[in-house]
Amino acid sequence: MQFGRFRIGLRTLKTAMAVMLIITVFYFFKRPPFVASLASVFALRESWDKTLSFAKIRLISNMVGGLLALVYFLVYSHTHHAVWVPMIFLPFLVIVAIVFLDGFDYNSGVIGALAALLMISLNIPPGATVVYVIDRIADTFMGVLVAIGVNRFASPEPKKKG
Template sequence: MQFGKFRIGLRTLKTAMAVMLIITAFYFFKRPPFVAALASVFALRESWDKTLSFAKIRLISNMVGGLLALVYFMVHTSTSHAVWVSMIFLPFLVVVAIVFLDGFNYNSGVIGALAALLMISLNIPSGATVLYVIDRIADTFIGVFVAIAVNRFASPDPKK
């Protein structure tokens, strides 16, 4: 659909559908949908093939960002929530993520990894346990899988 110079394309509708499905499902499971919804937006591409090939990179980047968020949580907790952990150690983990992904030639996953790392690390509620961090890591994977499914089943031709 075209409205002057603005248009609503299939990718836009599929992105909205993925976000809607995540928000709805997470509502019933009483989970916060933010991380999964954002992960689905990052993962959904214009075609099934591109989404599928990018999903591999996205899953690896989610794993890197999530594991580094877990490291951050453990250090932050073991230092009684010292402010330097957020100010110095978290930016150090940003560097680690970039260097690691670049070293394995997953440059297109850097933004996703950093998004996962920062979304999880900077939104940990006080009193949270390691289970909270693991749940948010799982949410990033759920978001990617929803994007894959929506792009697979909401496309007129799965190859496009």
């Protein structure tokens, strides 16, 4: 659909559909949809094939970002919320994530890993437990899975050559 210079394409509609599904499902499970919605936006690509190949990288990067967020939470809790932990230790974990993913040639997953790490780490509410962090890690995986599903079932069938 074209409006002068502006258009609404299939990827735009699929992205909105993925976010809508996550918000709706998470509403019924009384879970915050922010992390999953953002993960789905990061993972959704213009085609099923590109989404599927990127999803592997996204799942690995989510795992790296999520595990580092768990490390952050444990250190932050153990130090009784010391101010140096977000100021010094969290940027150190950013370096660890970048170096690790670059070392395994997952450079395209760096932004996703850092998004997961920072979204989880910088939004830990007072009094949260390790369950909160694990829930947010699970949310990132759910967002990617919704993006895969939406892109699989909301994409037109590829035209057969021949």
